[in-house]
Structures are given as C-alpha cells and as structure tokens.
Amino acid sequence: MAQYLNAASFLDLARAAQQRATERCSCTRTPLDGWQSQPLSLDETLLEEIGTLLLEDDLEPAYNEYLPGKTTYWATDAPIAPRYFPYNRCGVWQCSTCAHLYLRYVEAGGYFVDRRIRAVKAELIEDVPLPA
Template structure:
C-alpha cells in the first residue's frame, strides 16, 4: 500500500527533492508547473508512485476547491491544498531518471478519462482545513 502524506510530510518531501540539482530529463519536455493532461512525451514507465494524498479515513473526498484570489485551477500559481480537489485524489510520483516530483490524478468526465499531472512545488503547498 502506498504511504499517505499529509501537508507537512508532502512539503518536507518536496523541499528535499528541490534541494538537489536534477539533470536535464525527458520529463521536462512539456512545462508541468500547472495542471496539464499528461503529455505523450512523458514515458509513464519512468514514473514511480511514492505516496498518496488520498486519505483512507474519508469515505468520499470533497470536490471543493481551494482557489483564493484570482488564480484558477490550471494556473501555475494555484496553491497545492492536499485536503481539496483535485489534490485529495492525487498520487505523488517521482521521475526515476531525475528525481523530480509530480502529482497525478485521473479526471473522469461524462465521456472521457484524462490523466492529469502537475509538478510538485514546496512553496505552493498550503495546509488549509476544510
């Protein structure tokens, strides 16, 4: 089973990863600072899940979003609030080639399923209660 990460553990993990100087990598061909559909250029085999933000104690994670100010869901400046959608449905993934960290979840709509991905940035993590 994948380890649950609360906001403090997620921030610590992100800060440790950001202290290294990762080499150039194919995982950065497409900018992933804000949510994106997972690009075809990113070989999924180079990603390894290292944690989850899905809390097993919650029967159904909320669909409420935490978007203060004028930022939107797709913005590279949008806060990463682990208790809110879509973060509360994310896995935490590491590129096995360079060590960069990503958040991923599956967006399901009426007629589609879309794997979404966003780079994990420690400075954007906010521990906001529901």
C-alpha cells in the same frame, strides 16, 4: 495503496526533492507547472509512486477547491492544498532519473477520462483546513 502523506510530510518531501532535482531529463521536456493532460511524450516508466494525498478511509473525498483571489485550477501559481480537490485524490510520483515530484490523478466526467499531471513546487504547498 501508497503511503499517505499529510501536508507536513508532503512539504518535507517536496523540499528534499527540489534540492536533489536536476533539470536535464526527458520528464521535464513539457512544462508541467500547472495541471495538464498527461503528455503522450512522458515516459511513465520513469515515474515511481512514492505516496498519496488520498486518505485511505475517505470513500468520497471533498470536491471543494481552494482557489484564493483570482487563481484558477489551471494556473501555474495556483496553491497546492492537499485537503482540497483535486489534490486530495492525487498520487505523488517521483522521476527516478532526476528526482522531480509530480501529482497525478484521473479526471473522470461525463464521456471522458483524462489523466492529469502537475509538477510539485514546495513553495506552493498550503495546509488549509476544510471548512466546517
């Protein structure tokens, strides 16, 4: 399993990646600012898993979502709250060519499986505790 990243280490990683990231890469062809089904055009061989937001001993991560105001799951400005769904089930991946960071997880429900991906923007990361 990949190394667990708490919110602080995830934020540090995201800030560092944003400073190094370049815009010219095939991984940035499709805008991934909000959650999307992973595009078939994305070359997965460019992505390296560098961490996870999934706690190793958490057998069933919470399904609570953190969507303040009128934000939706699909919104490009929706906060990235590592303790909340779907972030608490995500791997953190980095493009080996341009250094962009992505979150990836598998949405499985009913009769389908959907591999989802979202670009990481450090300014959207919020360390919000789960409700008691």
